[in-house]
Amino acid sequence: MGSGPDLPELVRRARKGEPLAVSRLISLVDTDRGGRHDRLREVAAALAPHTGHAHVVGLTGPPGVGKSTTTSALVAALRKQNRTVGVLAVDPSSPFSGGALLGDRVRMSEHATDDGVFIRSMATRGHLGGLAWATPQALRVLDAAGFDVVLVETVGVGQSEIDVVALADTTVVMLAPGMGDGIQAAKAGILEIGDLFVVNKADRDGAAQTVRDLRHMLSLGREDGNPEDPGAGGGWRPAVVRTVASRGDGVDQLVAELDRHRTWIDEHGVRERRRRDRAAAEIEAIALERVRVRFGDLRGRGALPDLAARVAGRELDPYAAADELEQAAGAALR
């Protein structure tokens, strides 16, 4: 503890909006992954009292749909309204690269000198959690730093992206014309998770058809009512917004719809419930990660490789091997 940075001082400076302090806190959070998390624990404890202000918005959709461009346009629109914005660009799909792609940083350079904007790329690596793991901690930092809106942008549509739902107050699902038909979108499981839909590149051929298909599928998919409908007749109906993010078209309307959703979730107690669900997922992820680290220690010490060789050699079934792993971990526990 004594050898680390002065955490209360860092938190104080981050809350004053000092980008370097915010950046430093996120780095603390981001580099302590896979370890014993003593540092994460301290940071989380220091931040906890200051969180709960930010509107957390998740942006997801298939690669090539224009998420980066839309994020940048959203930042510009929110800044025009004098709101501060934190951006997390999360790439959960590359377990191999050590850092997020340069492009994520470069594209946002127009906001680089604006203190009301903070941008950070994170490459969440493989195993358990991905998004569910370090991202909530980074969100916590941006929230405590007082940003009005925090945008979480993910790459691709997969389980990790679905996990955005567990993080965001409002989830925006993006589509674009000509990226595969409606069935493909349904297969990707993105219809259920959107609070708001954006059809970007709306100046392209097929945009009207994409909007129609989307509206049709939404009406089918939600015919039993929104699963989060808190009461009779009070369900949220997701809007479909058309944008051409590259020239800013439709982005003000997108901001207005984000605000409308925020008001709705506040008024219907949904925001509070989502925050509790988010907290539950976070607590579970932390506890599971600790167990995983303990198993990982066993991997290092040869216990797991030995069990794996016996399973691969058909001497042992994987359940019996899991028993042995758990016993070894239990013996190592505390």
Place this chain on the structure above:
Amino acid sequence: MGSGPDLPELVRRARKGEPLAVSRLISLVDTDRGGRHDRLREVAAALAPHTGHAHVVGLTGPPGVGKSTTTSALVAALRKQNRTVGVLAVDPSSPFSGGALLGDRVRMSEHATDDGVFIRSMATRGHLGGLAWATPQALRVLDAAGFDVVLVETVGVGQSEIDVVALADTTVVMLAPGMGDGIQAAKAGILEIGDLFVVNKADRDGAAQTVRDLRHMLSLGREDGNPEDPGAGGGWRPAVVRTVASRGDGVDQLVAELDRHRTWIDEHGVRERRRRDRAAAEIEAIALERVRVRFGDLRGRGALPDLAARVAGRELDPYAAADELEQAAGAALR
């Protein structure tokens, strides 16, 4: 145990290639998820001695690239060579739908009456594991049933899809012209995971460019050598195959490349290593899932919701909450 089906008898019939027995075993595996897994354990133990024959091929790529069509064409090509094929169509991205989409089953109807082909759709739900969880068990069933080739087809490109790598002997990554530029492909993290690349819809504009871009990025990304290169100069160089799967073009070449890779991994000890890695991941997933189930019990009993409410209310930080959760789970342990 006594009330369930006669497992040794089911396994015996599955090994004789009876589709109903195979189907029944997979259902046992698929429906026991989230429970205590007594049944999974029995099935795994019964199957373990009979596995290790199948060539497990993973197929992944963005939605709309033609994975379903390619899988179907591959099945036809392999059947022409008199090889038997098991297919698992896995949709890890929809945590909400209870079953896989009808389309997955319908499209394969041309093989419906062929006993040398077995097709199964699985919708792997949310939390921990996804693919890593029930899919290995279903693979184990198909392997033990004696299929020469087992194709695992996934939807989308995300962490769950990356997990295919942990399952397959050979991973095929599919792209198509006009689905976003090379950078998008790199962001999706799919270059690192392919043993073999397919550019499908190769009759479309831009196919030659997509192949060129892909070859270029592969040469950049792998310039330090294949991470699995087992020795000096012996690294695997992934081929890029062009296909028009809808009319079968290039599919025989794809089969030849699959065989070439299988021979290579056998000769270089890579197959054996991948199987050990797969077993290690499986053992860990089983053990972690058990822990998760224990935590889930606590969720049901109110311990986790209570902790989550305190974290959401900023009374408690999530690490302190995880401590309490672990203690409660430890107290409930065994």
